[in-house]
Each structure stands twice: as C-alpha cells, then as structure tokens.
Amino acid sequence: TFVVVENCIKCKYTDCVEVCPVDCFHEGPNFLVIDPEECIDCTLCEPECPAEAIFAEDDIPEGQEHFLELNAELAQNWPVLTQKKDAPDDADEWNGKPDKLKLLEK
Ligand code: SF4
Ligand code: F3S
Numbered sequence: 001t002f003v004v005v006e007n008c009i010k011c012k013y014t015d016c017v018e019v020c021p022v023d024c025f026h027e028g029p030n031f032l033v034i035d036p037e038e039c040i041d042c043t044l045c046e047p048e049c050p051a052e053a054i055f056a057e058d059d060i061p062e063g064q065e066h067f068l069e070l071n072a073e074l075a076q077n078w079p080v081l082t083q084k085k086d087a088p089d090d091a092d093e094w095n096g097k098p099d100k101l102k103l104l105e106k
Contacts, residue, residue: 001036001057002045005067008032008053009104010094013087016054019044020082027081028074029105030088035075036068051095074106 004016009031016032017025024038025045034045034054046054055061057068094100 001039001041001068001071002034002043002054003036003057003060003068003071004031004033005053005055005060005064006100007051007096008049009100010088010097011051011053011091013050013091014081014084015048015050016045017081018084019048023080023082024075025081026075026078028078031074031104032081033071033074033078036072037075077106 012027012030012032014027014032017023021042021044022038022040024035026033026035036057041056043056046056048054060067088094
C-alpha cells in the first residue's frame with residue numbers, strides 16, 4: 001500500500017485523489033489518508049503530491065512508520081474524496097513545516 005505522511009497535514013492539496021483508479025483516499029478536516037485495504041499499489045498518486053507526502057509502505061521516511069497504522073485507522077472513519085478541491089489558503093506556508101502531527105484534526 002501507499003501511505004500519506006505528516007507533510008500532508010494542513011497542506012491537503014488533493015491532487016492525489018484525481019489519479020487514484022480505486023478511489024481509496026479518505027478526507028478529514030486537515031489531512032487525507034489512503035485505505036490500505038483498497039490501494040492497489042498503482043504508484044500514480046506519489047508524484048502528484050506537491051508536498052511529497054505520499055510514500056510506498058516500504059519507503060516511509062524514518063520516524064513516520066506509524067502513519068501506516070494511522071492511515072488504516074482514519075480511513076475507517078472518514079469519507080472518500082474523489083475530486084480535487086481548493087487547498088487551504090495557507091497551504092504553501094505549512095508545506096515542509098516540522099512537527100505537524102500535533103495539529104492533526106480527527
Ligand atoms: Fe490509489 Fe494507486 Fe495511490 Fe494506491 S498507489 S492510493 S491505488 S493512486
Ligand atoms: Fe495531501 Fe499531497 Fe494529497 S498534500 S491531499 S497527499 S496531494
């Protein structure tokens with residue numbers, strides 16, 4: 001499976017959802033996740049993310065491995081998103097900022 005990691009938080013550009021052939025992105029208030037049960041490892045979403053926040057399971061940046069579990073958990077609670085929407089106005093300011101996990105809204 002592919003996994004959305006910390007840098008998506010408060011960026012949420014949503015370019016990723018448009019290319020997914022199996023509609024496995026789920027949307028929360030300020031973050032998106034991939035349902036690992038649905039992802040078919042097509043790799044299409046990874047290069048689409050302007051925040052470089054999507055990684056293959058085996059390629060997750062060090063220290064962010066727990067995002068695999070978090071994606072699986074939140075995908076159960078959040079609705080599917082299949083169409084790109086406007087990113088938050090301040091998305092570019094948050095792109096690349098460290099320690100965003102504490103800002104994750106569930
Ligand atoms: Fe969807 Fe493919 Fe990305 Fe998996 S790798 S989330 S199937 S676009
Ligand atoms: Fe997040 Fe990147 Fe998609 S910022 S919403 S994973 S395009």
